[in-house]
Amino acid sequence: MIKTFKVxxxxxxxxxxxxxxxxxxxxxxxxxxxxxxxFEKCEPSEYIYKIEFIIDKSMSEQKNYRAFLxxxxxxxxxxxxxxxxxxxxxxxxxxxxxxxxTSPGTINSEILILEKKNDxxxxxxxxxxKDKLSHYRKVRNAFxxxxxxxxxxxxxxxxxxxxxxxxxxxxxxxxxxxxLILCVCIPFFITVFKACFRIGKIKKDTTVE
Amino acid sequence: MRDTVKxxxxxxxxxxxxxxxxxxxxxxxxxxxxxxxxEGRLVLGAGTLYGAINNLLKKKWIxxxxxxxxxRKKEYIITDLGxxxxxxxxxxxxxxxxxxxxxxxxxxxx
Numbered sequence: 279m280i281k282t283f284k285v286x287x288x289x290x291x292x293x294x295x296x297x298x299x300x301x302x303x304x305x306x307x308x309x310x311x312x313x314x315x316x317f318e319k320c321e322p323s324e325y326i327y328k329i330e331f332i333i334d335k336s337m338s339e340q341k342n343y344r345a346f347l348x349x350x351x352x353x354x355x356x357x358x359x360x361x362x363x364x365x366x367x368x369x370x371x372x373x374x375x376x377x378x379x380t381s382p383g384t385i386n387s388e389i390l391i392l393e394k395k396n397d398x399x400x401x402x403x404x405x406x407x408k409d410k411l412s413h414y415r416k417v418r419n420a421f422x423x424x425x426x427x428x429x430x431x432x433x434x435x436x437x438x439x440x441x442x443x444x445x446x447x448x449x450x451x452x453x454x455x456x457x458l459i460l461c462v463c464i465p466f467f468i469t470v471f472k473a474c475f476r477i478g479k480i481k482k483d484t485t486v487e
Numbered sequence: 488m489r490d491t492v493k494x495x496x497x498x499x500x501x502x503x504x505x506x507x508x509x510x511x512x513x514x515x516x517x518x519x520x521x522x523x524x525x526e527g528r529l530v531l532g533a534g535t536l537y538g539a540i541n542n543l544l545k546k547k548w549i550x551x552x553x554x555x556x557x558x559r560k561k562e563y564i565i566t567d568l569g570x571x572x573x574x575x576x577x578x579x580x581x582x583x584x585x586x587x588x589x590x591x592x593x594x595x596x597x
Contacts, residue, residue: 403534
């Protein structure tokens, strides 16, 4: 079994692409953890992968969905996403999904990695326009919230450091934290932008029902 | 599913799913049924099918079978309400077909 360290911050597409590249080379996903992916050797291009954002599904809904998928020959792996289990992330994600997350089991299973034997046909989970739209909206909304929260944090943050006497230290800390927040926001922005772009594209495409 | 479209028209996918559960059927069977009967023209993704089935369950147009069994292969069957929906859809489509046929000069039916 091959253990690979890989962390994808907020880009679902990159993760999917990476898994499919591995699959093309002949590696099948066996297990996932927060920081690692475990593979086993298989035939090249034997499997294909697709990633779904299931943050809006409760634990029992997730179980149902995964059982349904198994019946269709689709095996699935849960995976955490971004900050996963940190408390501020938990609250924000649940609010963006429109529900207060009370079932602790769904922390760290915001993403579902779907695996199917490659039968030459494209692997589409959503074939109806409204399903595709709601998927990308979910992704977009999940990130807009933390971006706004972080920006607010950035603006109000300075007052919290006033108890430190050393003005220079306060300034460095302040700008350091600001910079860090901006760095974190950039991948989030990219993901939101990508999702908005997809949403626009789907809306314009009148050939799909 | 845009089943609240004016006039109560069903989407093609919805109608096919309902037809596929006149005898008990499970997810995979429903997918195969649709692909076979439309000769590959209508293919539903797993996520879309799951959402559609849940929607129909909510509307009580279909219901689960084998509940006590707790086996993974959950099966579904059409309800009386579901049958009503199918029949009114057939009526709607028939009227439309006959009318359209008349307009084009009666090519398909007498």
